[in-house]
Structures are given as structure tokens and as C-alpha cells.
Amino acid sequence: DGGITQSPKYLFRKEGQNVTLSCEQNLNHDAMYWYRQDPGQGLRLIYYSQIVNDFQKGDIAEGYSVSREKKESFPLTVTSAQKNPTAFYLCASTPGSSGKETQYFGPGTRLLVL
């Protein structure tokens, strides 16, 4: 379980505010992912990155942005364009970049709207 961390554990967003969720891994994994989890639903892919300085949109990228300036870091910004941001956000990483490997998840950040 250790090796991939997310912060903060809880985050509150005000109307019109951008907020950034942190994801760090010390596993030397190539690929990193962001998922959104809503009650009663599975995990939905927001963005993924196979290598540094490159990332791709997932299934629900609208209203979100990411960067991958360092191998170990993959922060997610929830912008004011995301009208329904309340959810549990999970970051994950895989050793390689094929997508067909075990995904190691962080502990998650729960985002709530004030």
C-alpha cells in the first residue's frame, strides 16, 4: 500500500474555485492515472499519463486538468468548469505503460462542495 500518496484526505471547494489534488509515488512507476468514484458507480478514468510531460484525456476529462512535470508527481486540478465535482478521487500508478498491469491506488481524496 505504501508508495503512492494523495493529499489532502478531504478538500472543500467553494463556488467558482479551482482546487488541486496531489498525487505522489516513489515506486518509480512509469504510468499514472486519475479516477473519479461516485456512490454506486465504478471508477471512471479522468486522465492518464504514460510518461513524463505527456498525458491523455480519459472518459470524463471535461472540467479537469493535469500536469506531469516529474515522474513521481501527477496533480489533478478540478476547475470551476466542473459543475458537479463532489466525489472520491483516486490516483493510481502502474510499473509500465501498457495499461495491462496491476494498478496501485492511493488512499483517495474526498472533494466536497461548500
Next chain:
Amino acid sequence: GENVEQHPSTLSVQEGDSAVIKCTYSDSASNYFPWYKQELGKRPQLIIDIRSNVGEKKDQRIAVTLNKTAKHFSLHITETQPEDSAVYFCAASIGGGFQKLVFGTGTRLLVSP
């Protein structure tokens, strides 16, 4: 788009009984099928996975079977224990060069003592 359907959404069993969760997928090119367990408020953790070149894989009380022709795969838990209570997610890889995972909607398993 490609999707994964998972059933049932909830499953209640008595301790010691077996539990079976089923998933179907739509992409015939899918070749990697992991199962994750998520306890309340915790992160998902891989419990078993299977690749398309085998039909069954077992790890102690947990087994997964794959039917490529029918495009479905199942998780089998035998001799269930209360600590098996959690939400279980199946997933299937989709796509060409980079295969992302598509997750099912989850099954809440409750094992009563």
C-alpha cells in the same frame, strides 16, 4: 463506448457459503481482467487477475474464470468470512496500443456470521 456490466449489485451470504460475482465485457480485444476489493473508505486493492490466454486462475479461496467466447468472467469466493465483506469491482482492458481499464459498477458483498 466499451463497457463492463457487473452483477449482482449487492450480495448477502452466510459465513462459510460461496459467493459468485459475474461481469460481461463488450470489447472482443480485451485481454486483461483484474478484480479489486474496496473496503469502506479505503483504496481498491487487487485480489486476483487473469489474462486471456488462460480460462481459470485460483488463489486460495478466490478463483476467477474467463469465457472469451461469451465475453464474461466471474469471481468465486469459497468459505466466505466476515472480513470478505467489501465492494468488489471487476475491470477489463480496452483499446489498442495503450489498454486502459474500464471498471464495472461494483458488487457490495455482505458476509454475515
